[in-house]
Amino acid sequence: MNDKRCDNFGSFSDKTRRAWYRLSKNKLSVVGFVGVVVIVLAAIFAPFIAPYPTHAGKVVDFLNANQPPSLAHLCGTDPMGRDVFSRIIFALRSTLLMGVVVLSISVPFGTTMGLIAGYFQGSLIDSLITRLTDIFLAVPPLILALSVAALLKPNLMNAMLAITITWWTWYARLAYGMAVTLNREYYVRSAQLLGASWMHIIFKEMLPNCLSPILTKMTLDMGIVIMTAAALSFVGLGEQPPTPALGTMISDGAKYMPTQWWLTVFPALAIMIIVLSFNLLGDGFRDLFSTEEKQ
Amino acid sequence: MEIFRFICKRTLWSLVALVGLSIIIFTLSRVVPGDPARMALGPRATEEAVEALRIELKLDQPIIYQYFHWIASVLKGDFGLSLMTMRSVTDDIKIYLPATLELVIVAAIIQCVFGILLGVLATASQGSYMDYFLRIIAYIGVVTPSFVFAVLFMLLFGYKLPILPVLGRTSVGLGVQPITGMIVVDSILRCDFPVAVDAFVHLLLPATALAMNGMAQLARITRSSMIDNSERDYIVMETAQGLSKKEIFFKYLLRPSVIPAVSVLALQIGALFANAFLVESIFNWPGLSRYGVEAMLFKDLNAVSAVICIVGFVFIIANIFVDILVAIIDPRVRLKAGE
């Protein structure tokens, strides 16, 4: 009992170490964590890992076109003779970049909006923000992202923009709900009575208490953003050829089914593995935070 | 009753949101570079012809005027002219919407029935190999985009194991005089059962590919909420009172546990529509979503706005439907909504 108490009141680094220990106990989250690390490293060091780094660009090698998977070409080659495995490794870059950029813009923005609306619950600013999120939630996010991306010029930047403007609303909703509950907490009330500014209360009192659910949602969302990005590139809205993107590779490969099945199957597997890794890690985080709450 | 006031209020706000969305889409579509009239007529059209079309489409007017003009005609049921098909968008929608509805409804039924069933099965066999197997399947279902499922299903069932048709709504030469536009319904109404069977078989692959995501999600939600609830005081109390395992599991545990699963249905129906955008193109399904994607890529603004409005509208209806469903299952919602 005494040991446990020390832990609960321990310093931040103590807590991190403990959290890490608990996470490492859950085998599936470890698998997810390793997967994420491998994917990130592969994306960063793509030119050194890919067996044919030049194949990420506009290379034509008709002698080696349409080769089935072999030792020389792990995932076969495409009709231009490019190594599919190398292209998948390079496609990881835009895929991860997409997820990171979308979340690093939409999460802080959405959270702030949600907290502000929740803190000033019932005021004009609350209804403004709430109605604004309602607008963005009026149609399914993928459809909104597709239409925005399509109306702009098709490229990676615009695809990111399109997903970002549909994504922040979820965090606004999440933070709003938490802020409304936190409003009733005594430490928030006492801060108000002591004359703390709303900025202080929102960012110093409320935000730290919302972080764990938001972090969990972020990890789980990474997978969903990547799936959405793949859907956009599948219809040609995203990274433009010759730079590889997983969605584009699948839609191009689908034209050569069923004979050149490797053109679709391997990029598809790549998406599944990426999303799976992030989901396993996110589930691990969620279990971690929910058991901490129970104690 | 309170619940009706609650639903009406929500619907009203959703409609307001939809109008707001239409303003955003409209503004966005008008401020982006690129001339819709030029796109419609192609690079070889003369400058005069393009200018004439611009005037006809009111593209030369201020954007606010354009918007009010557009919304006024939408309220009359006229979405304007499609630059892609050169037909009235309203006519196009009348043709394509039923196909998508048919697909989405079948997918929704598949995902509800099998999703909840698999969740229950996994709970019942908790800890056994069956449970692990189902959980792995559910995990794969969650992490795979539905367009990937569509492509893989096509490869597997269309070519490697050709047991199901992969393209179109019916076999060549079969068809039925439309009533609702949904071929399965129409052929049953007209007592043309071979066509009904044929159309249904054509539905299976695309609908299953669409349903996989949601099915896996529902199975996971159902399983985790059943396991959560099974240690609640009321279940322990019912066990202690000697109720049979069967009665506790299928009556007292199942009903509170499906509430979270049913609550996400509205979002899932939205996701079905969204994913149909890609799945329809793959299976060559002549539906609204495929039309929508083509219109988007063609920058056919009238068609895009129309598709978004229709989907938004269907989304509102799905939300109402799910609200009512939740109210039926959960008395706390039904009797307390007004508080």
Next chain:
Amino acid sequence: MSSEVLLEVKDLNVYYRVYEGLMHVLDDVSFSLVEGERLGLVGETGCGKTTTFRALLRVLDSNASSKGDILYKGCNVNKMSQTELLNTRRTEMSMIFQDPTSSLNPVFTVGEQISSVIRANLQAKGINYSENDIKDIALKALSDVLLPDPERIFDSYPFQLSGGMRQRICIAMSVATERKLLLADEPGTSLDVTIQAQILGLLNNLVKTTGMSVILATHSLGVVRETTDRVCIMYGGEIVEIGPTRSLFANPSHPYTRALLACVPKLTGEGIAEGIPGEMVSYLNPPKGCRFQPRCSFCNEDCNRTKPKLTLYEDDHYVACHKADL
């Protein structure tokens, strides 16, 4: 009072497997109960009262395991087949749960839930019944616990009723059909004092009129003194003292019992008692000797090393303490 033994618990041990390890919650709990007897189970929150009850009915959480013999009318509950167990739960023992707000299913009407219990009981007894019979029994049970307008309550959902009403419904459910043994787990503790008193009075009357045996878990010594024949004091998952109510109150001999009695606030204005210093034992890592020893002011080396056994103190009054004579 007949002296037929109804329930005999021998060396009951319950363990919970939790993240940090194995919690040894109940440690060699033994007691017995004769027919018609009213036994009080007293101890502070977390001392294992609820765990004892749940072990008796074999409804422990899935991470718990229980060892030892629970002989109900000579049959070992821990070794019963599923059918025997169901029959015991349906016709012999029933339990009133501590928290009325969470022990009713939120999405079914009170009527549906109480009818299920009655139906199960009638089935177990092999009695033919109609749905009307069940409803009659349910309505009678609801009016027996002094609920106004049973018809309306029958069709209500739990969330539409107050805490006191829900507690009565839980009681009604347990006594709707005849049972031999009632396990009442702090009934009414989560409600306010006046309602609590009503509930206890009600329970007491029901027990008197039906003549069933009761084990009443509570942390109120006053209640125990008024309503029980024998008292069993629990601390940290162990029984530290057990004896006839009168004798135990007259001669409390375990330091914990004495401390508990000293904690009862007096209405005579003598100020608030000091409470018992220290905190509840850790079940993960219980002390080797007496579990109360870390908080005990009389403890010595002996208490540290060996666990005291329940020994006869006076007529039918047992105590587990090396220093009981002090």
